[in-house]
Amino acid sequence: GQQVMQIPQYQHVQEGEDFTTYCNSSTTLSNIQWYKQRPGGHPVFLIQLVKSGEVKKQKRLTFQFGEAKKNSSLHITATQTTDVGTYFCAGSANALNFGKGTSLLVTP
Amino acid sequence: NAGVTQTPKFQVLKTGQSMTLQCAQDMNHNSMYWYRQDPGMGLRLIYYSASEGTTDKGEVPNGYNVSRLNKREFSLRLESAAPSQTSVYFCAGRTGTLYGYTFGSGTRLTVV
16 A cells, blocks of 8 residues: 655754655655644645645745655745644545655754 | 544443443534554454445454444444453544544543
């Protein structure tokens, strides 16, 4: 079945540094979604990418979908303490297959 | 408040006990899902319902059953709880494949 791998598993940065998490699929994805989960909270939908090579921005967050639609990345510029949480990518079939997530810790 | 509502928020069961986790949504979602989340394992799909009246197994369905009672409600039942079912359970819904999931706040279940 479809496998979605995410790296790194953990990332610890100083506030103001940039952060990137990568998502790779064993199969071509019809679309990919990104979610953020704060500690003790539930996943919250961030964005969906559908087109090959698509790039979308949300303030300091930049999302990319690979040309082959098998990989994606989330880049955060100048991290803030409010960015702390786990970021999940999820590939879409009948239901979303989630990666294991990247946990981001930001120290002031 | 609009959204996906899960009950209960916390539950402790003894091995062998049964219980039903409830999920209700008022966002007109066609599809509903049950995931479990364990440390280091991410979110794993237990069962889903693509539309009212249908249910399908996900990645980890063993030990669980579901019921899509109507469009609003999708319940998850543990017939005979085991310690391996200690987890955080999330219900989610979405309107269609072009939309993101809306998750409930979760049920933290401990089986002793």
